[in-house]
Amino acid sequence: MQTPHSSPDYKFRFQDAAIGAQMLFVAFGALVLVPLLTGLNPNVALFTAGIGTLIYQLLTRGKVPVFVASSFAFIAPIHYGIATWGLKSTLSGLVAAGLVYFIVSLLIRIRGIGFIQKVLPPIVIGPVIIVIGLILAPTAANMAMGKIMENGVAVQAIPQTKALAIAGISLAATVLASLLGKGFFKLLPILCGIIAGYVASLAMGLVNFEALASAQWLAVPAFTMPEWNISAMLFIAPIALAPIIEHYGAIQAIGQITGRDYVKDPGIDRCLFGDGVATSVAGMLGGPPCTTYSEVIGAVALTRAFNPAIMTWAALTAILLAFVGKVGAALETIPIPVMGGIMTLLFGAIAVVGLQTLVKAGEDLLEPRNMIIASLILVLGIGGMVIGEDSGFALRGIGLAGIAGILLNLILPKSR
Numbered sequence: 001m002q003t004p005h006s007s008p009d010y011k012f013r014f015q016d017a018a019i020g021a022q023m024l025f026v027a028f029g030a031l032v033l034v035p036l037l038t039g040l041n042p043n044v045a046l047f048t049a050g051i052g053t054l055i056y057q058l059l060t061r062g063k064v065p066v067f068v069a070s071s072f073a074f075i076a077p078i079h080y081g082i083a084t085w086g087l088k089s090t091l092s093g094l095v096a097a098g099l100v101y102f103i104v105s106l107l108i109r110i111r112g113i114g115f116i117q118k119v120l121p122p123i124v125i126g127p128v129i130i131v132i133g134l135i136l137a138p139t140a141a142n143m144a145m146g147k148i149m150e151n152g153v154a155v156q157a158i159p160q161t162k163a164l165a166i167a168g169i170s171l172a173a174t175v176l177a178s179l180l181g182k183g184f185f186k187l188l189p190i191l192c193g194i195i196a197g198y199v200a201s202l203a204m205g206l207v208n209f210e211a212l213a214s215a216q217w218l219a220v221p222a223f224t225m226p227e228w229n230i231s232a233m234l235f236i237a238p239i240a241l242a243p244i245i246e247h248y249g250a251i252q253a254i255g256q257i258t259g260r261d262y263v264k265d266p267g268i269d270r271c272l273f274g275d276g277v278a279t280s281v282a283g284m285l286g287g288p289p290c291t292t293y294s295e296v297i298g299a300v301a302l303t304r305a306f307n308p309a310i311m312t313w314a315a316l317t318a319i320l321l322a323f324v325g326k327v328g329a330a331l332e333t334i335p336i337p338v339m340g341g342i343m344t345l346l347f348g349a350i351a352v353v354g355l356q357t358l359v360k361a362g363e364d365l366l367e368p369r370n371m372i373i374a375s376l377i378l379v380l381g382i383g384g385m386v387i388g389e390d391s392g393f394a395l396r397g398i399g400l401a402g403i404a405g406i407l408l409n410l411i412l413p414k415s416r
Helices: 016-038 042-059 072-085 087-111 111-120 122-134 136-146 161-179 189-203 210-214 231-259 265-287 293-304 309-322 325-333 336-361 368-382 397-411
Strands: 068-070 145-152 153-156 289-293
Touching: 016 042, 016 068, 016 072, 016 189, 016 309, 016 336, 042 068, 042 265, 042 289, 042 309, 042 325, 068 265, 072 087, 072 122, 072 231, 072 289, 072 309, 072 336, 087 111, 087 231, 087 265, 111 397, 122 231, 122 265, 122 336, 122 368, 122 397, 136 161, 136 336, 161 189, 161 210, 161 336, 189 336, 210 293, 210 325, 231 265, 231 289, 265 289, 293 397, 368 397
Parallel strands: none
Antiparallel strands: 068 289, 145 153
């Protein structure tokens, strides 16, 4: 086992390979949840998580023991983007989100981290995160009730009584694992919720195995290339600001665990650049954007497995699983109320993270300047406001809320 201050060791050891596979297991529930909730391909998500982690390690000189995979911050915009512009156009927005990482990393290299903190203070980031969490709350409720969207209309696909029962079981298992779980079970609340809801669905006869039976064991993931759409790019790209702040916090957290200052070496600019390249590559292949997984950081703290080479094994395991066709087919047999139960908690939890951002910063939300910024971000983001729809360069939702918040913070005079 590696000590906190020892150098990365890439010699082959079966023990490291086993621990790496275990790290993937810790991340697996959240990793596949994003494609399951957004309609993306789970096998592609596994592949892009593996490739993204390898890219991240390469660009950070193999110094940071983290795993990057599907970002929850993009669930709502992917949902909206696919419904509005289609999958391929939405992917162009995900590629553009990676470009935002590049810009921020360049600004940090030139001006220092203080410049970003000035442009993106908590009064902007907090409300934007709240918008990300709540913009698709109706979708979570519909899925929990067994409804699916067809041509913009919620249609009952599963009897509501059964759907609510399954969603309740899934939600309860997630909550109990989060509150009462010990060791690795505490790191896997989402996976516990999926398993409990799936078992309940089996008992009620709501699982269809036809797709699983017809799926091949070995198959190339269904990669999808983007089609460039300016409206989708303007809508989705600003959302990267939230996971950028999340990534900065994650790098500080793993540094405290291992006793290394990764903000200085390899540098937070390199870390953000690596995450951005991973996100853009994922979008080019049809996968969800990448972010640092706090579950894996928790597993590193629990196992004291500090060697970054372990994450290489986790990444390689993810890539191998991506070529097992039965894996994606099995995941797609999960009924929608199982996901709906988890989404009701997940979207609310994201919003609470935004509230916590404001609380930790000690912001006075009744102070006029803060109230104006927060109020406009929330209404523009959640209320359905669209700017420039006739021109083809429409701004709406989270993208509009994020840009408005940044501009208001820069333009409005500071409080005395």
